[in-house]
Amino acid sequence: MKILDWYILKRYLFTFTMLLLLFIPIMITVHLAEKIGKILENEVPFSEVMVYLLDFTVYFSYLLFPLFLFISVIWFTSKLANNTEVIAFLSSGVSFTRFLRPYIIGASVVAIFSIILGLFLAPKASEGFNDFSYKYLKKGRKAVDNTDVFRQINDQEIIYVSNFNIGNNVGNNFTLEHFEGNKLKYKITASSIRYIPKDTIYRLKNYVKRDIGEHEDGLEILKVKDTLFSFNVKDLTPPIYAAEVLMYDDLKRFIKEEEARGSSNVGRFKLVLYRKWSLPVSVFILTIIAVAVSSQKRRGGMGVNLAIGICIAMIFVFFDKIFGVMAEQSDFNPIVAVWFPNILFGILAAYMLYNAKR
Structure with a gap:
């Protein structure tokens, strides 16, 4: 045989x-x-x-x-x-x-x-x-998920951007909510957000920050605000085919991160x-x-x-x-x-x- x-x-x-x-x-x-x-x-x-x-x-x-x-x-x-x-x-x-x-x-x-x-x-x-x-x-076809970006960046912060252009690093209608436990501690909104690679900062236009207090809220309003955040542009807009290019262990970690961010x-x-x-x-x-x-x-x-x-x-x-x-x-x-x-x-x-x- x-x-x-x-x-x-x-x-x-x-x-x-x-x-x-x-x-x-x-x-x-x-x-x-x-x-x-x-x-x-x-x-x-x-x-x-x-x-x-x-x-x-x-x-x-x-x-x-x-x-x-x-x-x-x-x-x-x-x-x-x-x-x-x-x-x-x-x-x-x-x-x-x-x-x-x-x-x-x-x-x-x-x-x-x-x-x-x-x-x-x-x-x-x-x-x-x-x-x-x-x-x-x-x-002309987008390679990234850059429309209605809604993500949990970490255990405490959630962001939203209506759209993000990776060509000029500019997003519109930005919102960040910061929680401690189940309570909202502050909320940041801006008409636009721009990442400046040279200085590794974000520039917010029509910046509004509302601190949620026990009895009354604090309010900060600025025309332009330069600040730092714990996320980067690639975290916000990973390529649609991002999973296909990762090795197996990296892919499992990536999926867990994307689930936490609400991708x-x-x-x-x-x-x-x-x-x-x-x-x-x-x-x-x-x-x-x-x-x-x-x-x-x-x-x-x-x-x-x-x-x-x-x-x-x-x-x-x-x-x-x-x-x-x-x-x-x-x-x-x-x-x-x-x-x-x-x-x-x-x-x-x-x-x-x-x-x-x-």
């Missing part, structure tokens, strides 16, 4: 690798053809373009890992079935579960590589990809965290489904198996995207959004495996 295991395992890894190598140039060519106009218009240096394409390759290869794997397993297993090799294996007394073992070993290798990629390589590639995109390709993007950030583990699991699920679909010799040949497989893959992507958007745009639980497609298709994989054994 070791010969059978090595035979299938080598075909599994070889087909998956070759599919990646074939699709990567196609992905780069299509993407470059779409973006070449803006790249030439912005006179982007050639070296930056090459680094961007490398980051693009790692970024999207990581996201599409399970689908590439799914198609490659269907492809080479269908060839085995059409050559009646699967029938020969099973007729020799090998159970279907035993036949599946080298596939699971191959899926384990790919899943481990996916974890390494997600934890260490993909964050760096995501940073380069998104930085380049917002700098040259998405001009509206916490759902998006948690999706990134949970997908680092759901993606490797989907490798096993899709491998089992692919084997169950393609191990039967059909009248239409390999084309029928590929058609069925691609339909299943598209449905998987649909569920993954629709639940991801729900978690980003609403209060839908990010854990449910990430794991529901895996649970649903895990049940499908168990059902198809049961029928394949029969």
